[in-house]
Amino acid sequence: MKFLLVASFASSLIGFRKPLIIALLERGLEVHVAAPELLDNQIVITELTELGVIPHSISMQRTGINPIADTKALISLYTLMREIEPDYMMGYTIKPVIYGTLAAWLARVPKRFALITGLGFAFTAEDDTKRKHVRAVAQGLYRSALRHCQVVFFQNYDDEALFRQLNIVSSKTRTCVISGSGVDVEEFDVVPFDTQKPLRFLLIARLLGDKGVREYNQAAQQVKKLHPEVQFDLVGGLDANPTSITQGELDEWIKAGTVNFLGRLKDVRPAIQASSVYVLPSYREGTPRTVLEAMAMGRAIITTDAPGCRETVVDGDNGFLVPVKDVDALVQAMLRFIEQPALIAQMGQRARIIAEEKYDVHKVNAHMISEMELE
Structure with a gap:
């Protein structure tokens, strides 16, 4: 039996889906993965092939709406599926979900699954003209694709409810809410922070x-x-x-000494280890992976009372929830940790317990595999 996993980022196959891939391999499945320019990424290719995974490159632009490029993505995926004839297919993130599912349906792949890891640019609360247009297109494409899925996985109940409310997912389609992508609680183990040094967010x-x-x-x-x-x-x-910070903005922050910019990190554990409190003031998430990693390492959390984020924090227990875009509330939450430093260790301990009980990646993957009837 063959399982095809479709991604928009080659590196995410290792960074986010490696435990799931291993779980599929352990159940005797022949696992294929596909992503744009995957065969050009030698580091990812090496790790995948060492696991026994078969990699494929596909034509796909990760962002933007371009009918010609998106049609090429659909054709590329259809051609691949006709070639390898998978028994199961799953896409995650918007374009692999939409075009992967449509291609799988056209190629008559028997079992089709979608993993909604977050709604992103199109579904945040802003109502500018561009976002409204992208939202309308995304809703239509999602609606066309998801009706061909056996199971649609969501990472929080808000996203599931919104898709039901907008009739993007019909009453006939089975849905399942899982606890995010999970976190490896052994890889991200508790590391005490240095209480003798200044507090670090x-x-x-x-x-x-x-x-x-x-x-x-x-x-x-x-x-x-x-x-x-x-x-x-x-x-x-x-x-x-479209909502990216500009290089000029970032340069100003660094010059002013407001933030200590560490750039992109392949391994975020040293940064989490050096921190006292983890902060994510996001407008909307699926389930934020970085929050789970910080929780697993015993860090207290400040995040927003927004879909995906609010699931990770019990306000006053393992951290604080603040309203979206409310800088003053964010400041007050930070000041509470500064003025009551005992809360940092106390809430960090609770965060670790919640990570173990709810977000252990092996529990999350077992749930998904059960729902896909792959046990």
Whole structure:
């Protein structure tokens, strides 16, 4: 039996789906993976082939709406599926879900699954003209594709409810909510932070407005006026997304000394280890992987009361929830940790327990495999 996993980022196959791939292999499936320019990424190829996975490159632009390019993606996926004849197919992120599912249906792949890892640019609350257009197109394409799925997986109940409300997923389609992508609680083990050093906040994200990066910088500016010794680390890179932070903005933040920019990191564990509190002021997520990693390493969390984010924090237990875009509330949450440092270790311990009980990647994958009837 063959299983095809379709991604929009080659590196995500290792960074986010490796435990799932291993779980599929352990059940005797022949696993194929496909992503744009995958065969050009020697590091990812080496790791995949060592596992016994068969890699394929496909034609796909990750962002933007381009009918010609998107048609090429559909044809590329259809051709691949006719060639390898998978028994199961799953796509994750918007274009692999839409074009992967449609191609699988056209190629008569028997079992088709979709993993909605977040709704991104099109579904955040902004109502500018461009976003409205993208939202309308995305809804139509999702609706066309998801009616051909046996199971649609969501990472939070808000996204599932929204898709039902907008009739993107019909009443006839089976859905399942899972606890995000999970986290390897052995790989991301607890590392105590140094209580003798100044408190350090950390944000790891693509540098997008929708991730709350600007709010993080604004909060840092305010807190530093009261506590100049406190540090604000920022990990991530610029992106082609329409809401991306500009290089000029980032340069200004660095020059002002507001944030300590660490760039893109292949391994984020040293940054989490150096931090005291993890912060993600995102406008909307599926389930934020970086929050789960920080929780597993015993870090208290500040995040927004937004879809995907609110699932990870019990307010006042393992961290604090703040309203979306509310810089003042974000500042107040930061000040509570600064003024009551005992909360950091206390909430960090609770975060680790929640990570073990709810977000262990092996539990999450077992749930998915059961729903796909692959046991």
